[in-house]
Amino acid sequence: MSHGPSAPAHAHGHGGEAAPYVPVFTEGSARRRELDDLISRYPSRRAALLPALWMVQQDRGWISEDAMREVGEQLDCTAAYVKGVVTFYTMYHQHPVGRHFIQVCTTSPCLCAGADDVVKAFLEHTGCKELGLTSPDGKYTVIEVECLGACGFATPVQINEDYVECVTPEKVPGLLAALGD
Amino acid sequence: MGYPHKSHPQETPVLSKHFGDPAARTLEGWKARGGYTALAQALTMAPTAIQDVVKASGLRGRGGAGFPTGLKWSFMKLDDGKPHYLCCNADESEPGTFKDREIMRWTPHALIEGVAIGAYAIGAETAYIYIRGEFSEPIRVMEAALAEARAAGVIGPNAMGSGKRIDIWVHKGAGAYICGEETALMNSIEGKRGNPRIKPPFPAVSGLFGQPTTINNVETLTAVPHILNNGAEWYKGMCLSSPKSTGSKLFSVCGNVARPGNYEVVLGFSFKDFLYDLCGGPPAGRKFKAIIPGGSSVPVITIEEAEQVRMDYEGFLEVGTMLGSGGVIIFDDAQSMPRQLARLARFYAHESCAQCTQCREGTAWMTRILERIVAGQGTFEDLDTIFDLSESMTGKTICVLSDSCAAPVVSGIKRFRGEFEALITGRRSSTVAVGG
């Protein structure tokens, strides 16, 4: 439920030599077996769409149009259909993001607890100029996110997969240092 | 227990008894704490007999609507020859609500047991637990517990040796509050955009994959094993006020309060005692001002109203609000209500699936108008416009997301009009010390 990251300036660059797309679910691969196993849990292949997209994002960091086409082929739907689904859900990245994707909850309960200042601290200490932009070293992307469902532990921040609870502006530099590269 | 705090003597820890105890997470640990005896018993009973016990207990849905659980289960036609499905709603995205997360993190087998019993009671061989995508830790814990339960034959093709098949799978969401709405949730499992469906047909007739389906909240299902173990009378006996509100309930407490966290009390508990004794009152030097008691979708009340309330479905209705999901959001006297409500409206505008015009336009305009007022550029007409808008946002859409945006905003303006007027006339609101 993020206020999604923006496309980096180079993401849609034309004219460059785009590397050929390497499929995620190649015949005989572990991912393909995982996908087949998932499909068997549902009476329709299409029901494995959200999990398949999660696998792509885990492996590639984001979901490209080529990946949407590949997933569509696996699950008997068109690339356009897959794109419709990808764009509905805010956690799927349609562009590459920083290695540390930082989502700060700012919905009302966290706002009461000073989430705005936590956002400012992250922007300042990561060198990200604006919400949604990736820092020049490709390390960080910071965005505001809607309710993370951890309101009693304000302010929760989701960094890639994991939550960090009770974050205050003072804790931000230490937190970033602990993330490593 | 008042996780992350020690249990308060006035709490009644049934669901939360083992919060904070990592040993309760394993199958072995759970069995040592009395786990899976209810499932073993259930599998020897007729599904309708289980429905009857749950009906008699008075258990009502903990996801927000408070619909009687046993009655919901009885809508499933048991001998229709169709595959049935149970969906466990673990989307938990309603601002202020964070109870299901703790149930899954600490007592995954409690939920698995409840889901298995629920599935059996409605004639389903397959259940999906739909967990919001952000909850990676609860997902990991649930997946590990499910793998253990499968390996031990507790669930699977021959659940506990009963000859009954009960498959339970986690389905991970991907960021969308609306997928907590039951028909949007089903679409999401089917690999679709999470748009709610028009009802009828109701899920019990045509739900997931077009088949009869029941949707229940995590907390609802987790209460079921306790009811089977201890009996409907025991559960019904947990009642301090209205006989229509029985059992214990987890309340998530957040915002401006000394001890935020989850607290489990018997329904009908005094809200005043809850706020001051269990939760420790306001932060030092402050006073409570306003409370949204049931997750952000219910009307906001003043602290004076809150202090009179009994914490049950009927009690909250009496003061014009709702128990909802039990997410208690507290604002102290340093908070600006216009600013807080503008932020809440922005949440709904962001989360609207945009298929109904009243919701798509209403939530967006309500946000813009409120933000204009907060910025000191509002007019008195703006308040009237919000009331007008709220009319078209209430009771006119496929689901209640737009109603949920209007409810806190309209009630907030009615109860804290002075703060809005102060911003409009350019005076600084007297009730706002900082952050206004």
Ligand SMILES: Cc1cc2nc3c(=O)[nH]c(=O)nc-3n(C[C@H](O)[C@H](O)[C@H](O)COP(=O)(O)O)c2cc1C
């Ligand atoms: C916009 C919206 C969001 C909702 N989110 C949730 C949720 O996160 N969890 C939940 O259990 N119910 C949620 N609900 C309520 C469900 O539609 C449904 O009533 C509930 O899951 C039924 O379970 P119960 O009878 O056990 O309460 C939501 C409803 C709406 C309209």
